[in-house]
Amino acid sequence: MRDTRRSRLLLVVLVAVAFLLITLDYRSDGGILSGLRSGVSSLAGRVERGVSTITSPISNALSSIQDSGRDRRRAEQLSQQLADANQQLAQLQDARRQAAALSRLRLVADKGGYTIVPARIMATDDQLGLEWTVTVDAGSDTGVRPGMLVINSDGLVGSTVRVGATTSVVRLACDPTSHIGARLEGSQALGKVDGERPGELLFTLYDAGQRVKPGDRLVTFGSADYAAGVPIGTVTRLRDGGSGLARLAEVRPFVSFGSVDLVSIVVAKPATNPGDRLLTPRPVAPPTPPPAPAPQPLPTLPTQQTLPTQPAQAAPAAGAVPSR
Amino acid sequence: MRAFAVVISGMLLVLALLLQLTLVGQLDLPLGRPDLVVITLACVAVLQGPMWGASFGFGIGLLADLLSDHTLGRLALVLCLVGYAAGMLSRDVDRSVLVPLATAAAACGAAVGMFALCGALMGDPRVAPDDVAGRAVSMALYSLVLTPLLFPVIAALFRRLDPARAERR
Numbered sequence: 005m006r007d008t009r010r011s012r013l014l015l016v017v018l019v020a021v022a023f024l025l026i027t028l029d030y031r032s033d034g035g036i037l038s039g040l041r042s043g044v045s046s047l048a049g050r051v052e053r054g055v056s057t058i059t060s061p062i063s064n065a066l067s068s069i070q071d072s073g074r075d076r077r078r079a080e081q082l083s084q085q086l087a088d089a090n091q092q093l094a095q096l097q098d099a100r101r102q103a104a105a106l107s108r109l110r111l112v113a114d115k116g117g118y119t120i121v122p123a124r125i126m127a128t129d130d131q132l133g134l135e136w137t138v139t140v141d142a143g144s145d146t147g148v149r150p151g152m153l154v155i156n157s158d159g160l161v162g163s164t165v166r167v168g169a170t171t172s173v174v175r176l177a178c179d180p181t182s183h184i185g186a187r188l189e190g191s192q193a194l195g196k197v198d199g200e201r202p203g204e205l206l207f208t209l210y211d212a213g214q215r216v217k218p219g220d221r222l223v224t225f226g227s228a229d230y231a232a233g234v235p236i237g238t239v240t241r242l243r244d245g246g247s248g249l250a251r252l253a254e255v256r257p258f259v260s261f262g263s264v265d266l267v268s269i270v271v272a273k274p275a276t277n278p279g280d281r282l283l284t285p286r287p288v289a290p291p292t293p294p295p296a297p298a299p300q301p302l303p304t305l306p307t308q309q310t311l312p313t314q315p316a317q318a319a320p321a322a323g324a325v326p327s328r
Numbered sequence: 329m330r331a332f333a334v335v336i337s338g339m340l341l342v343l344a345l346l347l348q349l350t351l352v353g354q355l356d357l358p359l360g361r362p363d364l365v366v367i368t369l370a371c372v373a374v375l376q377g378p379m380w381g382a383s384f385g386f387g388i389g390l391l392a393d394l395l396s397d398h399t400l401g402r403l404a405l406v407l408c409l410v411g412y413a414a415g416m417l418s419r420d421v422d423r424s425v426l427v428p429l430a431t432a433a434a435a436c437g438a439a440v441g442m443f444a445l446c447g448a449l450m451g452d453p454r455v456a457p458d459d460v461a462g463r464a465v466s467m468a469l470y471s472l473v474l475t476p477l478l479f480p481v482i483a484a485l486f487r488r489l490d491p492a493r494a495e496r497r
Binding site: 010011014015019021022023024025026028029030037041042043044048051052056060062063066067075103284 | 336341346347349350351355376377382383385389390391393394395399400401403405408409412415446450
């Protein structure tokens with residue numbers, strides 16, 4: 005069975021048939037050839053389906069080996085995208101939170117008529133837990149001077165003590181060396197608020213003839229440096245004063261000093277005292293008297309008190325500039 | 329015994345075609361794909377001579393044509409010629425193991441080239457010259473891997489079915 009005349013003849017015949025088929029199929033669009041083709045295809049389809057049920061596990065295994073690298077890359081890509089998206093989401097939430105905090109600050113400032121410089125706390129200088137100061141990112145470049153009140157939307161945060169060009173050190177109101185002039189809501193009863201520890205301030209009422217009771221609220225008194233009317237906190241408990249003349253009360257501040265983030269520094273105070281306007285209205289509030297523009301302590305009616313044993317005495321200082 | 333060898337050859341080629349369509353054709357291998365049909369045909373032809381090569385090439389080519397959507401007879405023509413040419417080398421098959429290897433590789437390359445040429449002559453838009461060259465080369469390379477596996481099996485089958493003929497060669 006070599007290259008004989010027979011095999012050559014066979015080749016020629018087969019090639020001729022192939023050409024005939026090609027020509028027929030090329031020229032005609034349907035007819036007997038396409039019928040034959042579809043018949044064979046449907047038959048072969050059945051066989052192929054049978055064969056592929058056997059071979060598909062093999063082909064799947066082979067392609068899974070092939071695809072493992074691609075899948076891993078895809079997984080890495082997707083996890084990277086997820087991390088990016090989560091980061092963006094966190095940034096967005098942070099930005100939204102900041103925007104809300106800023107708008108609350110703005111609202112408070114507008115209500116009080118204060119001119120504010122918003123600032124963010126950069127560092128807490130809590131050394132040995134004895135000092136309650138923080139550093140904020142606003143300084144003399146934006147008009148901050150030492151001795152200005154620092155507030156947030158809840159109320160008093162502290163006051164500036166040292167001011168750099170772009171940063172300031174703020175002593176929180178809870179610092180034991182912080183003393184800020186305060187007065188009781190709805191009256192002119194004057195005193196000072198000293199820091200004790202976070203979550204508790206101490207209010208010293210100068211005029212023992214005035215009444216202070218738990219639930220009373222305090223606002224800053226205002227002075228040459230300090231803005232008036234900033235909410236400080238609520239009196240929680242009366243305390244027997246050791247100094248004798250004055251009256252002491254524990255005050256829970258409105259501000260949670262542990263979670264302060266955005267603050268604003270009151271760089272200019274309004275021409276008129278905002279009074280008690282910044283305090284949130286009480287649910288069933290008795291009509292509060294309109295705020296007095298001139299904050300002068302007027303101990304006119306010393307009512308009879310139960311707690312002190314010493315005779316009532318006038319408040320020691322009238323203008324009560326808070327000592328720092 | 330001779331008829332038995334014909335049946336076995338036909339079954340081998342049909343099996344190769346089915347495996348090609350269901351398994352190998354779906355693999356996403358680098359460069360291209362091996363073609364089991366051409367390799368099997370080359371093995372059969374190089375063992376049994378040009379008449380077997382031409383007729384089985386025509387037959388399996390026609391079946392593959394019927395299962396595809398290109399012009400009927402294209403693969404039949406190509407595989408008929410490839411099988412015939414591979415069969416011409418059957419006298420040298422015992423000289424070296426490289427003969428079936430080279431035959432299969434050349435058959436793969438020639439089959440792709442001729443099929444593409446055929447398509448180009450008939451204006452098949454799927455034929456792109458650089459693509460064809462790459463596929464011819466990759467198919468030839470894959471045949472170098474698969475032929476050493478397939479050829480001994482097919483050769484052993486024919487030797488068992490037709491010992492006298494194997495002696496004659």
